[in-house]
Amino acid sequence: MSTKAEATPTRRRGSRQARSQALYGWAFAAPFFLLFLLVFAAPIITSIRAALFRNQSSGGGLFGGGEQVEVFVGLDNFITAATNPAFWSGIGRVVIFGVFQIPIMIGMALILALLLDSYLVRRPGAWRLLYFLPYAIPGLIAAIVWGYLYLPEVSPFADYLGTFRGEPFFLAPGIVLASMANMTTWTFTGYNMLIFLAALQAIPHDLYEAARIDGATGFQITTRVKIPLVRGAALLAVLLSIVGTIQLFNEPTVIKSLASWMPEDYTPMMMAYGSMFGRVTPSGAGPASAVSILMALVAGVLAVFYALAQRKAD
Numbered sequence: 001m002s003t004k005a006e007a008t009p010t011r012r013r014g015s016r017q018a019r020s021q022a023l024y025g026w027a028f029a030a031p032f033f034l035l036f037l038l039v040f041a042a043p044i045i046t047s048i049r050a051a052l053f054r055n056q057s058s059g060g061g062l063f064g065g066g067e068q069v070e071v072f073v074g075l076d077n078f079i080t081a082a083t084n085p086a087f088w089s090g091i092g093r094v095v096i097f098g099v100f101q102i103p104i105m106i107g108m109a110l111i112l113a114l115l116l117d118s119y120l121v122r123r124p125g126a127w128r129l130l131y132f133l134p135y136a137i138p139g140l141i142a143a144i145v146w147g148y149l150y151l152p153e154v155s156p157f158a159d160y161l162g163t164f165r166g167e168p169f170f171l172a173p174g175i176v177l178a179s180m181a182n183m184t185t186w187t188f189t190g191y192n193m194l195i196f197l198a199a200l201q202a203i204p205h206d207l208y209e210a211a212r213i214d215g216a217t218g219f220q221i222t223t224r225v226k227i228p229l230v231r232g233a234a235l236l237a238v239l240l241s242i243v244g245t246i247q248l249f250n251e252p253t254v255i256k257s258l259a260s261w262m263p264e265d266y267t268p269m270m271m272a273y274g275s276m277f278g279r280v281t282p283s284g285a286g287p288a289s290a291v292s293i294l295m296a297l298v299a300g301v302l303a304v305f306y307a308l309a310q311r312k313a314d
Contacts, residue, residue, distance in 0.1 A: 047289045048289070051077050051289035051293055052072060052075075052286070053070045054286040055068045055069070056069060073286065077289070078290045078294065080282060081294055086271060087265075087271060087291065087294070089265075090265055090267045090271055091246075094245050095245075097180065100178075101245070102245065105188060105192060108185070108189050109195070109196055109237065110193075110196050114200070116197055117200040128194070128197070132194060133190065140250050144254055146186070147254045150170035151258055176262070179255070180248070180251040188241070192241070196230055196233050196237070199229070199230040200226060200230060207225055235310050238306060239303050242303050246269075246295055246302070253273075271291055272292045
């Protein structure tokens with residue numbers, strides 16, 4: 001009986017301690033959940049709600065006008081966006097953009113990370129900062145700088161390339177995607193390099209020593225030990241790049257101010273922005289939100305396909 005009596009207070013103390021630890025855990029996690037709801041969940045819910053409505057004139061005015069009222073339209077905004085050829089043309093452009101831009105950027109980032117992780121580079125911290133510096137420049141500012149470099153009137157070299165199809169070479173319809181890819185690659189190569197460098201520095205050095213004992217050269221260690229072990233980092237970098245490519249906005253917006261031929265809906269993000277501010281029809285928060293949600297779905301589908309293909313290849 002005494003043993004049971006002693007065990008009961010012990011259990012109670014243990015349960016009180018567990019509840020206290022759980023409360024402390026929730027208290028520490030509460031700021032994260034609040035910020036998550038505020039900056040992530042709430043905008044998504046607001047956007048989904050706005051996509052189900054459309055602003056229409058209430059009528060009754062002398063010229064058929066009246067106040068703008070919010071009308072529930074269900075999935076009409078999504079159907080209008082999904083059946084708009086301009087939306088899918090924009091998706092096609094950013095997909096083509098990503099097909100040749102992402103491999104080049106990821107390859108350059110991996111090479112730079114391998115160099116910094118090797119014994120060939122002195123003072124790797126300074127080089128790491130130098131490679132990452134373009135990412136620290138705001139994207140719009142970087143796009144403006146590159147836009148001026150592409151403009152023949154002020155560029156130190158663009159004037160020597162002449163024109164292509166009646167437009168300045170870098171701003172011509174057949175070249176402008178490559179021009180924007182150059183801008184994006186310059187900005188994000190250093191960012192992706194840090195992802196690869198963190199993965200390389202997490203590899204146990206015992207594997208390198210074992211490979212050297214087995215007679216592996218430095219090149220073989222790089223190709224057979226380092227690169228296979230950073231596939232997870234490569235998957236992350238490519239997935240982030242896919243999402244960023246679908247949201248391409250700064251570069252084409254700046255280029256449009258220099259190239260008059262570019263339409264307002266050249267990319268899906270430009271289409272959403274133009275719809276929001278009445279530059280693209282249909283306009284309003286509802287059509288713009290529908291375009292944004294469709295963009296997110298396309299980016300998610302592409303990311304899932306790539307992840308599945310990568311897993312199958314592994």
